[in-house]
Amino acid sequence: MTADNSMPPTQWLAQQIQTGDPDLLRSMVKTMAETLMSAEADTLCGAEYGERSDERINRRNGYRTREWDTRAGSIELAIPKLRSGSYFPNWLLERRRRAEQALISVVATSYLLGVSTRRVDRLVEQLGIKHISKSQVSQMATLLDEQVEAFRTRALDAGPYSFVWLDALTQKVREGGRIINVHVLVATAVNADGRREVLGLDVTSAEDGAGWLAFLRSLIARGLTGVQLVISDCHAGLRAAIGATLPGAAWQRCRAHYLRNLLTVVAKRSQPFVATLVRTIFDQPEAASVRAQHAWVVQTLEAKHPAAAEHLDAARDDLLAFAAFPREIWSQLWSNNPQERLNKEIRRRTDVVGIFPDRPAIIRLIGAVLAEQTDEWVEARRYIGLDILAKARIRVIPGDTPSTDTLPQTLTA
Secondary structure, three states, X not given: OOOOOOOXXXXXXXXXXXXXXXXXXXXXXXXXXXXXXXXXXXXXXOOOOXXXXXXXXXXXXXXXXXXXXXXXXXXXXXXXXXXOOOOOOOOOOOOOOHHHHHHHHHHHHXXXXXXXXXXXXXXXXXXXXXXXOHHXXXXXXXXXXXXXHHHHHOOOOOOOOOEEEEEEEEEEEEEXXXXXXXXXXXXXXXXXXXXXXXXXXXXXXXXOHHHHHHHHHHHHHHOOOOOOEEEEOOOHHHHHHHHHHOOOOEEEEOHHHHHHXXXXXXXXXXXXXXXXXXXXXXXXXXXXXXXXXXXXXXHHHHOOOHHHHHHHHHOHHHHOHHHHOOHHHHHHHHHOOHHHHHHXXXXXXXXXXXXXXXXXXXXXXXXXXXXXXXXXXXXXXXXXXXXXXXXXXXXXXXXXXXXXXXXXXXXXX
């Protein structure tokens, strides 16, 4: 294809872009992008490609391909590789995952609002967003908010969700010119396919019964069904909300939370011994031995640790609810607690921020982390096998009230 000599080259080029073959535009965009990347790589090397120079500090090492989605279609770019270090065109392509984008958005928002500390200032520079503009932050936040909101409000259609974990994490946020604590409510479950799934999250001013009640009702409205066992800490408002919204479900006190509570009444030098004793309760092969081991541990602690023995004895029913389910179920529940691992991942990201600029920023960052975690669980192997899950479901017939001889005592509002 040749240009018409009767018109200026720029006019001919504009006409080709508007009316010509889309392949022409893709080829032009590809050539321009690769030329710019090559020039940037030459700058990093200190000399042009193939040039002999005493100022050269690095050398090229081939290319790696990367798909680039544009309005002209998907373009396969050849990104230069360096012998020492790495090169990535951040100005052209986005290398960060969704959660990393959320982290950048939150930190940058704090930075632009003028509420950042020296630590945040240093972090901003490390993240490569020293010169990010307000419009870029706004655009990034809008895209992430849409994705997180779609995740938070999606239909829960992968049920029944036999096992549900509920937990709350405290975060600091600026509101009304002061820093306050808010609570992030998170629900995780095992779905009908035996895979873990984050059901939802919400932010409340206080971890009280009203907040948990509204959160659980929203999950039920979205499709939460078939819950047989709820695992959580012993918060009174949470227990009341579980009893009011999930009357057919048993409640199990979280082992990790309980152990932390128990050790507060034990001298520090004796804490490892007491913790080891309590863990043996959950390692028994059958329900009868679980109850017998609990009684033995209480009796063993009475002599030197009476306060711990009394504490453990009072929590008997709350701790042993799991024993009414098949051995294979509780073996998996205690060997791989999804909520505790998830909390660690959330903390790893939120600790970087420290103080959030507003509540939407909390939902944006934690929601992105939870959405990515759910995606990873979908591709991972099943958390509980379908045959084992079927054994647990036999114990509850839809529409019937579970009997006390097959399920632990249920909570009431």
